[in-house]
Amino acid sequence: MLPRGxxxxxxxxxxxxADRRRKLLRDQVQHLSAARLRGGxxxxxxxxxxxxxxxxxxxxxxxxxxxxxxxxxxxxKILTRVMYPHTGKVQVVGRxxxxxxxxxxxxxxxxxxxxIQLYGTLLGLDRRRIRERFDEIVAFAxxxxxxxxxxKFYSSxxxxxxxxxxxxxxxxxxxxxxxxxxxxxxxxxxxxxxRMRAVLNQGTTLVFVSHDLAAVEATCSxxxxxxxxxxxxxxxxxxxxxxxxxxxxxxxESTTEVTGELRLIKAEVxxxxxxxxxxxxxxxxxxxxxxxxxxxxxxxxxVSEGPATPIFVLRRDLQLGVGETKAHCSIRSLPLxxxxxxxxxxxxxxxxxxxxxWHPARRFEVAGxxxxxxxxxxxxxxxxxxxxxxxxxx
Amino acid sequence: xxxxxxxxxxxxxxxxxxxRFHPAALFRELWEARALVWTLAEREIRIRYKQAILGFAWAxxxxxxxxxxxSLFRKAAKIxxxxxxxxxxxxxxxxPWTFFSTSVAQGGISLINNVxxxxxxxxxxxxxxxxxxxxxxxxxxxxxxxxxxxxxxxxFMPKPTTIWVPAILPIQIAFTLGVTLVVxxxxxxxRDLRHALPLILQMGLFLTPVAFPLDVVPxxxxxxxxxxxxxxAVIDGYRRTVLYGRPPxxxxxxxxxxxxxxxxxGGYAAFKRLETGIADVA
Numbered sequence: 001m002l003p004r005g006x007x008x009x010x011x012x013x014x015x016x017x018a019d020r021r022r023k024l025l026r027d028q029v030q031h032l033s034a035a036r037l038r039g040g041x042x043x044x045x046x047x048x049x050x051x052x053x054x055x056x057x058x059x060x061x062x063x064x065x066x067x068x069x070x071x072x073x074x075x076x077k078i079l080t081r082v083m084y085p086h087t088g089k090v091q092v093v094g095r096x097x098x099x100x101x102x103x104x105x106x107x108x109x110x111x112x113x114x115x116i117q118l119y120g121t122l123l124g125l126d127r128r129r130i131r132e133r134f135d136e137i138v139a140f141a142x143x144x145x146x147x148x149x150x151x152k153f154y155s156s157x158x159x160x161x162x163x164x165x166x167x168x169x170x171x172x173x174x175x176x177x178x179x180x181x182x183x184x185x186x187x188x189x190x191x192x193x194x195r196m197r198a199v200l201n202q203g204t205t206l207v208f209v210s211h212d213l214a215a216v217e218a219t220c221s222x223x224x225x226x227x228x229x230x231x232x233x234x235x236x237x238x239x240x241x242x243x244x245x246x247x248x249x250x251x252x253e254s255t256t257e258v259t260g261e262l263r264l265i266k267a268e269v270x271x272x273x274x275x276x277x278x279x280x281x282x283x284x285x286x287x288x289x290x291x292x293x294x295x296x297x298x299x300x301x302x303v304s305e306g307p308a309t310p311i312f313v314l315r316r317d318l319q320l321g322v323g324e325t326k327a328h329c330s331i332r333s334l335p336l337x338x339x340x341x342x343x344x345x346x347x348x349x350x351x352x353x354x355x356x357x358w359h360p361a362r363r364f365e366v367a368g369x370x371x372x373x374x375x376x377x378x379x380x381x382x383x384x385x386x387x388x389x390x391x392x393x394x
Numbered sequence: 395x396x397x398x399x400x401x402x403x404x405x406x407x408x409x410x411x412x413x414r415f416h417p418a419a420l421f422r423e424l425w426e427a428r429a430l431v432w433t434l435a436e437r438e439i440r441i442r443y444k445q446a447i448l449g450f451a452w453a454x455x456x457x458x459x460x461x462x463x464x465s466l467f468r469k470a471a472k473i474x475x476x477x478x479x480x481x482x483x484x485x486x487x488x489x490p491w492t493f494f495s496t497s498v499a500q501g502g503i504s505l506i507n508n509v510x511x512x513x514x515x516x517x518x519x520x521x522x523x524x525x526x527x528x529x530x531x532x533x534x535x536x537x538x539x540x541x542x543x544x545x546x547x548x549x550f551m552p553k554p555t556t557i558w559v560p561a562i563l564p565i566q567i568a569f570t571l572g573v574t575l576v577v578x579x580x581x582x583x584x585r586d587l588r589h590a591l592p593l594i595l596q597m598g599l600f601l602t603p604v605a606f607p608l609d610v611v612p613x614x615x616x617x618x619x620x621x622x623x624x625x626x627a628v629i630d631g632y633r634r635t636v637l638y639g640r641p642p643x644x645x646x647x648x649x650x651x652x653x654x655x656x657x658x659x660g661g662y663a664a665f666k667r668l669e670t671g672i673a674d675v676a
Contacts, residue, residue, distance in 0.1 A: 013405040016674060051401045081516040083673040084413065087405035100514045109441050121433040122515045124426065230401050
């Protein structure tokens with residue numbers, strides 16, 4: 001027998017009907033007669049999970065990452081015993097608090113108070129213990145007087161806060177959290193992550209599903225990356241998250257299609273003397289744009305770490321002649337730490353179609369020092385290297 | 395860090411997941427879930443109370459209306475109830491019948507109605523139909539107090555043989571629970587049942603001796619009839635003991651008890667089997 005708070009799922013397979021038929025008699029009859037014609041069998045199944053292993057000891061925190069539809073939520077549902085696997089062995093020892101979908105275990109016609117009661121009972125707590133935690137839950141969810149209102153009159157943020165607070169405060173041995181932080185505002189997200197860490201410190205086992213890679217990295221010690229129902233990679237969270245990030249970037253790079261009037265012929269990034277760019281040294285960006293006509297526009301360049309938000313952008317108004325136009329931008333001191341970055345380029349002029357849409361034009365590596373580690377609890381660490389000197393007197 | 399590369403196309407059959415049921419473990423789980431059954435029952439009552447103006451009165455309206463309807467119809471049917479006033483004769487049967495039909499109707503849709511919950515939280519699923527049976531039981535208690543008022547109204551006293559009632563009641567509950575469990579689980583897979591169920595229950599009302607005495611059924615078929623419909627023996631038992639002051643027919647009650655236990659055990663087993671796939675189709 002495993003100790004309380006352990007999760008052991010081995011060789012888990014799960015399949016669904018490829019076409020989720022409506023369960024009406026009409027359909028069943030049709031299906032039966034069709035099956036008889038075909039001589040039985042021949043049902044379409046789609047594997048949602050294929051040979052997935054997930055092991056976690058008491059107090060461990062595992063982050064589940066992967067694209068939409070990769071099977072993360074299905075795996076969580078199997079761990080909560082809401083669903084049963086097709087194949088494999090699943091052991092989850094202890095009381096499970098799960099927050100799957102935003103309004104976990106919550107009934108719209110009941111008040112917040114009654115919902116806390118109901119969910120606590122579903123978790124297997126007796127009423128006295130629910131009452132003991134009641135005030136904490138209400139305070140954490142910032143509901144105050146709304147607690148005696150019916151849930152259907154709550155905002156989605158309030159419902160989510162209540163759901164999280166109930167799951168996180170009713171002392172589960174295992175907490176399963178599925179992409180809930182997306183709804184809350186920034187300050188609540190931060191408090192949720194703090195609460196998850198507090199719960200972890202009390203020895204609760206955590207399985208955390210999120211697309212917010214920074215949050216996963218900050219909260220979990222181990223990572224599991226699922227891709228199309230298969231464990232793609234598994235290990236220390238940093239390694240897994242990085243591997244996943246790189247695969248997203250590679251996919252984004254290969255699929256970005258640039259359609260505009262202008263063409264970017266060349267985009268080059270280099271350090272001094274065509275060397276590798278280095279932290280806090282000069283960086284040269286060379287661009288060559290081809291235009292079929294004389295025109296003006298605004299040239300933007302930006303640098304990002306992943307495929308999305310730029311760390312900084314630079315702008316310059318530009319006159320383009322017929323044929324090639326060269327632009328050269330020199331950054332005197334590059335504020336980036338060691339890592340892999342993307343150069344984004346776009347030319348805009350305020351018309352209906354952008355002459356050159358915003359797109360990642362080039363990937364480049366930066367050599368130099370890494371970032372100082374952030375204290376535990378800070379989720380988003382911007383990849384900016386600041387040239388600083390310390391002096392400590394005593 | 396390990397990479398999961400070579401995964402077979404289909405899983406080896408020997409890894410197939412099987413749920414194992416240990417009766418002791420199941421019973422313990424159910425016992426631990428009793429607070430949950432109460433909470434769910436309380437919730438159902440609260441919701442009903444909040445949404446309906448008449449609230450609890452609905453528990454009594456159905457049997458009362460049926461009683462009046464049967465009393466009007468009875469003039470044509472010439473049913474002989476001896477010294478017992480006909481409204482009492484039929485109302486005492488309407489209580490177990492309403493308990494059964496409400497349980498099956500409400501419990502039948504309890505899993506469907508709680509799909510959002512079923513998809514998120516684990517609990518032994520039988521608590522949902524069971525809670526509906528509990529709610530129907532509370533309705534029955536209310537109806538029973540109305541029966542008391544009817545006794546006063548007709549100046550009729552329950553006979554001392556009423557002490558048999560606690561022996562008959564478990565048969566009624568076991569049969570109702572068994573049927574409710576099956577119906578609720580099957581309903582998830584076969585949604586049409588939702589529309590068919592009221593009709594089936596309606597027919598059940600006329601196939602059960604509610605408006606008429608059990609004597610209507612020829613005695614050579616009576617044992618078979620009771621085996622198929624244990625409620626008939628239950629109702630007959632209540633009438634004999636409470637209204638007529640006679641002991642119940644032990645042979646009929648024994649058959650009904652066996653049949654109810656079979657319904658309960660079979661219903662529970664079927665429920666547990668069907669339960670495994672509920673989250674997949676719901």
